[in-house]
Each structure stands twice: as structure tokens, then as C-alpha cells.
Amino acid sequence: MIINQLPNRTITYEGRDYLFFSGTAYLGLARRPAMQALLAEGVGQYGLHFGASRNGNLQLAIFEAAETKLAGQVGAPAALTVSSGMLAGQVVADWLAHQVEPNAVGIQAPGTHPALWHPLIKPQTVDLHGHQSLPMNLAPAYILTNSVDAIRSGLYSFDWINQLSDNQMIWLIVDDSHGLGVLNGGRGIWPQLALKLAAKPNVRLLVTGSLAKAMSLPGGVIFGDLDTLVAIRQTAYFGACSPMPPAYAYAYVHADALYAEGYERLMRNVALAEAALLPTGLFSHAPGYPVFYTDHDDLYPFLLENGIFVYSFAYPTPADKANTRIVISAFHEPQDIHNLAVAVRRFAQQHTRYSPAHA
Structure with missing residues (x-):
């Protein structure tokens, strides 16, 4: 996917908007005015x-x-x-x-x-x-x-x-x-x-x-x-x-306050994502860290079809295994994480023994 704007909480590709849960801009400062x-x-x-x-x-x-x-x-x-x-x-x-x-x-x-x-x-x-x-x-x-x-x-x-x-x-x-x-x-x-x-x-x-x-x-x-x-x-x-x-x-x-605010927002968003994503059993995740890794590489095309872009490519060389992970940033809004969780739970219901009653 090739785009012509810096990713924020969303990206636009071929006229369609996607929620963006990739990259490494954890504190979300690159797009802060x-x-x-x-x-x-x-x-x-x-x-x-x-x-x-x-x-x-x-x-x-x-x-x-x-x-x-x-x-x-x-x-x-x-x-x-x-x-x-x-x-x-x-x-x-x-x-x-x-x-x-x-x-x-x-x-x-x-x-x-x-x-x-x-x-x-x-x-x-x-x-x-x-x-x-x-x-x-x-x-x-x-x-x-x-x-x-x-x-x-x-x-x-x-x-x-x-x-x-x-x-x-x-x-x-x-x-x-x-x-x-x-x-x-x-x-x-x-x-x-x-x-x-x-x-x-x-x-x-x-x-x-x-x-x-x-x-x-x-x-x-x-x-x-x-x-x-x-x-x-x-x-x-x-x-x-x-x-x-x-x-x-x-x-x-000169950006002390911006970094402090970005860190606080990031930690709140990570906590929201932990509560919403971890019950599915799809992810390995370090507490408080903004990355959620999964071995289910087919999660990437499923989310993409549902308007959500996540990290999934071979690293550090093209010969390595693809790595699929969701990255949370300070620029995400709570509704973004909710929408992500809804799509992930739908995937889990189709591909695992996940039961929404346990969420």
C-alpha cells in the first residue's frame, strides 16, 4: 500500500479510510500541531x-x-x-x-x-x-x-x-x-x-x-x-x-509537556487495548507495552477488509517470516480501539475457540 500522507490515527488509500494500527510513532507526536x-x-x-x-x-x-x-x-x-x-x-x-x-x-x-x-x-x-x-x-x-x-x-x-x-x-x-x-x-x-x-x-x-x-x-x-x-x-x-x-x-x-501528555495518552490507550484484545487469546503481549503480536497472519487481510490497517510484513529481511502485530499509539481515540476490538473478536469467533462470553 502506497499513500501520500503521513499516517495518523487513519490513513486514506484509493479513496477509502482505514484505521491505522501500525508504525512506531508510539507517543503520536509526529502529527501533533x-x-x-x-x-x-x-x-x-x-x-x-x-x-x-x-x-x-x-x-x-x-x-x-x-x-x-x-x-x-x-x-x-x-x-x-x-x-x-x-x-x-x-x-x-x-x-x-x-x-x-x-x-x-x-x-x-x-x-x-x-x-x-x-x-x-x-x-x-x-x-x-x-x-x-x-x-x-x-x-x-x-x-x-x-x-x-x-x-x-x-x-x-x-x-x-x-x-x-x-x-x-x-x-x-x-x-x-x-x-x-x-x-x-x-x-x-x-x-x-x-x-x-x-x-x-x-x-x-x-x-x-x-x-x-x-x-x-x-x-x-x-x-x-x-x-x-x-x-x-x-x-x-x-x-x-x-x-x-x-x-x-x-x-x-521545548516539548516536555507534549511528551508527558503523549505518554499518559499512550498508557491509557494500551490499557484499553489490553482489556479489549487479550481475552481473545490471539495475542502475546507484554503488560503496558503498545504492541500486540499474533501468529495468526491471516488477521491482517481480515482487518484490512474491515477498514483496519495493521503491521504485517517480513522483517528484518524479505526472507524472514511475516510478523503480524497491532501497534497502539497515543493518537488513537477510545472509539478506534473499540472498533478494532469488535473486528478482532469477529475474527476470533471464526478462527479460534474464543467465546465472547469470556470477554
Whole structure:
């Protein structure tokens, strides 16, 4: 389906309106007039783009202001922004490749985002979040993982951190693209991991993420300790990159109330969806998370026929299995969720043992 407008709570295709329950704009800010007004102010001050190196001899103060605010939002010591979440992961992965020996042992959880893949590091796959024991005899030097299973809507406990060695430098690199703005009151995964690592000073934490999802900003971010981020900033990989558009950094710095309101609306909508969808037994779902995953891929064409568009395509490559999931956003109205639930229950009655008496 190809359209000519930015999705909101609805999209229009070939003259027909569809309720839109897909995408990753969890806080629903991309179409908020107040957010667009802040962006317009930013464009007026900074123009459309600043295509210069962040290490150049002319600096824009708004980037440092946004990074300070981002670090404060999640509780990290420092933050560094780049032009995309993919680049944030690649900057860190490239830097990491030059910190560890070429044959250093590393661990990568299944499903780790491609942003953290790099040809110079070759970790072994270990199902960390599936309670597979860490190969402690191999003394891992680095660990790569996502913060959350955003495809199948699963939260990770990270209890395996307790198994980590206390006497060897270990880098823990976590992609928080789908957690930032949503997990832990909107702070993302950092506070959860910082608490677990309080007794592991030998484990150095770096969290990367896309700002283009919940935060509605075309950029990426790296969270970590100040010394490490200073070192990453001095790499050629970072120095050769253009930054995110400064107008968006300006909008973010001035949008506290909008982000808070978006989070509150999102949590209310998720609660409504949980009450309406989970009794059907069709979905796997992490409490409080805005994604409802189903193995019933035929739900997608059924809902589409009923005027509802949900996420369903192969990811991360066309060769992978299609993933069908419903995504709730702050821009949805209660009636939208009610209409969705009516259609889902009708599907469930036709395809499962679901009984509306149990709803």
C-alpha cells in the first residue's frame, strides 16, 4: 500500500479510510500541531539542515542542549546524538571493534537489531533472554542485545547480568530503539540496567537507539559514561557524519509537556487495548507495552477488509517470516480501539475457540 500522507490515527488509500494500527510513532507526536509548531520555530532559527561535522570548528549549542536533556531524561551520565538510530548502533559497533581483539569472544542475543552488526566483530549467538546459561568459561568481552522484543511484545528481565564475571572488562551494548519513550515511565532501558549493574563496575554500559520512533525525531542517540562518549566522538566514523537536523533538536528541548501528555495518552490507550484484545487469546503481549503480536497472519487481510490497517510484513529481511502485530499509539481515540476490538473478536469467533462470553 502506497499513500501520500503521513499516517495518523487513519490513513486514506484509493479513496477509502482505514484505521491505522501500525508504525512506531508510539507517543503520536509526529502529527501533533503543537509539535509541528515547535519544529517550525526551530526551522526559523536553524534552517532545514546543518550538514557539517559535529567535530568542526563551528558548533551549534542546540545539540549539546538536546543531549544534556536526553541524558537527564533517561538518567544516563551523558548522551551523544547522530542522524539515525542505525548510525548510532554502527558508530558504537565500529568503535567497539577497535577496542576488543579481532578474535575476542562476544555474545549476541537472538534478534539483536542489525544496527549493532559489524563485519569486524563476530559474536556467538546465545539466547540470553531465554534463560540459556552464559558460557562463563569463555569470559565474554562484549554482549549485544535489544532492550525489548518489539516484534513479539516481550519484556526482558536482564537477570542474566548476575552471571557476569566481576573481574573482567565487559562491554554491554543495548539497542533501545523500541524502549526509549515507552519503558520505565518513558525513560527507556537505562535505569533498569544501571540498577542491575550497580554491583558490576567492571561492566561498561552503552545504550543506543532511534529517536524516530516514540520520540518522533529523525535522529539517533548513544547513552553512556562521558569518557566513552568523548572517545566515540573522536572517531572518524562519528566525525565524518552529519548531525540530525538542529530544528528537531530545538523542538525536543521545548516539548516536555507534549511528551508527558503523549505518554499518559499512550498508557491509557494500551490499557484499553489490553482489556479489549487479550481475552481473545490471539495475542502475546507484554503488560503496558503498545504492541500486540499474533501468529495468526491471516488477521491482517481480515482487518484490512474491515477498514483496519495493521503491521504485517517480513522483517528484518524479505526472507524472514511475516510478523503480524497491532501497534497502539497515543493518537488513537477510545472509539478506534473499540472498533478494532469488535473486528478482532469477529475474527476470533471464526478462527479460534474464543467465546465472547469470556470477554
